[in-house]
Amino acid sequence: MLGGTGDLSMRKLIPALYHSDREGRLAPETRVIAMSRGGLTDADFRGKVDAEVRGQVPVDDPAVWQRFLERLHHVSVDVGGENRSGWSALTRLLAGHEQRDRVFYLASPPRTFGPFCRELQDAGLVTPRSRVVLEKPLGHDLPSAQRINDEVGAIFDERQIFRIDHYLGKETVQNLLVLRFANAFLEPIWNSLWIDHVQITAAETVGTPGRRGYYDHAGALRDMVQNHLLQLLTLTAMEPPARNDREAIRDEKVKVLQALRPISGGEVGRFTVRGQYTAAGDMPGYLDEPASTAPTEASRRVETFTAIRAEVKNWRWAGVPFYLRTGKRMPYRRSEIVVQFKDVPHSIYPGGTPNRLVLRLQPEEGIELHIMAKEPGAGEVSLKPVPLSLSFGKTFTARVPEAYERLLTDVLAGNPTLFMRRDEVEAAWRWIDPILDAWSADPALPEPYPAGTTGPAGAHELLGRSGRAWHEEEL
Numbered sequence: 001m002l003g004g005t006g007d008l009s010m011r012k013l014i015p016a017l018y019h020s021d022r023e024g025r026l027a028p029e030t031r032v033i034a035m036s037r038g039g040l041t042d043a044d045f046r047g048k049v050d051a052e053v054r055g056q057v058p059v060d061d062p063a064v065w066q067r068f069l070e071r072l073h074h075v076s077v078d079v080g081g082e083n084r085s086g087w088s089a090l091t092r093l094l095a096g097h098e099q100r101d102r103v104f105y106l107a108s109p110p111r112t113f114g115p116f117c118r119e120l121q122d123a124g125l126v127t128p129r130s131r132v133v134l135e136k137p138l139g140h141d142l143p144s145a146q147r148i149n150d151e152v153g154a155i156f157d158e159r160q161i162f163r164i165d166h167y168l169g170k171e172t173v174q175n176l177l178v179l180r181f182a183n184a185f186l187e188p189i190w191n192s193l194w195i196d197h198v199q200i201t202a203a204e205t206v207g208t209p210g211r212r213g214y215y216d217h218a219g220a221l222r223d224m225v226q227n228h229l230l231q232l233l234t235l236t237a238m239e240p241p242a243r244n245d246r247e248a249i250r251d252e253k254v255k256v257l258q259a260l261r262p263i264s265g266g267e268v269g270r271f272t273v274r275g276q277y278t279a280a281g282d283m284p285g286y287l288d289e290p291a292s293t294a295p296t297e298a299s300r301r302v303e304t305f306t307a308i309r310a311e312v313k314n315w316r317w318a319g320v321p322f323y324l325r326t327g328k329r330m331p332y333r334r335s336e337i338v339v340q341f342k343d344v345p346h347s348i349y350p351g352g353t354p355n356r357l358v359l360r361l362q363p364e365e366g367i368e369l370h371i372m373a374k375e376p377g378a379g380e381v382s383l384k385p386v387p388l389s390l391s392f393g394k395t396f397t398a399r400v401p402e403a404y405e406r407l408l409t410d411v412l413a414g415n416p417t418l419f420m421r422r423d424e425v426e427a428a429w430r431w432i433d434p435i436l437d438a439w440s441a442d443p444a445l446p447e448p449y450p451a452g453t454t455g456p457a458g459a460h461e462l463l464g465r466s467g468r469a470w471h472e473e474e475l
Helices: 007-022 042-052 062-071 085-094 110-122 142-153 171-181 219-237 246-259 267-271 297-301 403-413 422-441 457-464
Strands: 032-036 072-076 102-106 130-134 161-163 195-203 272-278 305-311 321-327 334-341 356-362 366-374 383-391 447-450
Touching: 007 032, 007 042, 007 062, 007 403, 032 085, 042 062, 042 072, 062 072, 072 085, 102 110, 102 403, 110 130, 110 142, 130 142, 142 422, 161 422, 171 219, 171 356, 171 366, 195 219, 219 246, 219 305, 219 321, 219 334, 219 422, 246 422, 267 272, 267 305, 267 422, 272 422, 272 457, 305 457, 321 457, 447 457
Parallel strands: 032 072, 102 130, 130 161, 195 321, 272 447
Antiparallel strands: 195 334, 272 305, 305 321, 334 356, 356 366, 366 383
């Protein structure tokens, strides 16, 4: 793991590998090698993991924890630097194991992806059974993403490259495919005849303390929409694949991205909203967040919230808007897909509301189908919407694995189904780039919204113009 001592590794990757070890999914010979510029020994790294990770995971058997610690190693590697000793150390550590699977996980900035792969090849460490995992963001626009794909693709075949998006490892996302394609009742109404619109939301209560240097040049559109939200859109809108095949599913996802109606020029102002949170109560505004540098013009122009009205121009979805929304300093932490059905063709009962399917990814993964029911009692019929609810945590006794745990298991198995293919990543950037260009050319600043609220007024007007509203049901 490049960046093996960083925040992502210590919070997500190392715990995920421990759970895999604890449940017997790692071969006895498996080793976990962290690479960083930290100059740590194996003992130093194991001590760091013991101190920082042990409290995050269940250690019900000290022998298993000790076995896991003994799998851990550290090698100091300076990618792009003149000191090549780290590569020699890694070569010695891997010597004699050329016939085993090698997974190189790049939990590092995207500018290191190409140089790392070239230096890995120069050291003679790329084998036919090697795989490389690329963390987001994969570039900051289409040309930079293509450049990274070219650099990594010059060393690894496409089948060896795993572009990870942890949202695709969530239980609800995989259950979306099962819900659609393993049940007969939904697919006949999964189209524009019966669905009014779809909402996809990823809301966070946190701001960006200490991260403004990164976020100034990322923003919500690059950080969340280009990858997470568009991935959820593709899985919601895709056609049934001919088979449960690693490429068949990805083929259908790419078709959705290619069918997205372009938003460019003057349409960007009509179909997109960007906002930035301001101070409210004891919560600071984006420009007031603790950071090592003072706010810049980029700080004032970057969006911490965005909402978009998207359309998939094909026979199934023509006329059905897909509303995408993500923001920081929102009043709740929630990621969900809401499929809003149309009203019944002719209602004989007053007071009814259309059915709604809610697929919640966080904080508690589950599925709710909201239907109309009669309230108990004599007299006139009174209707009330009630949920048919499936909570994975309450329904299934088995532990629900974290997203990274499931995805790492798939990497080790060589299964790329839940990972993004090159054409998929580039199709997403082709749709996003015109929006970024229009925002860059617009002298207006993002619309302010108080921290702890549901976003700027423009986001509500985006739906309100057609008589719709965001799904804000309390958890």
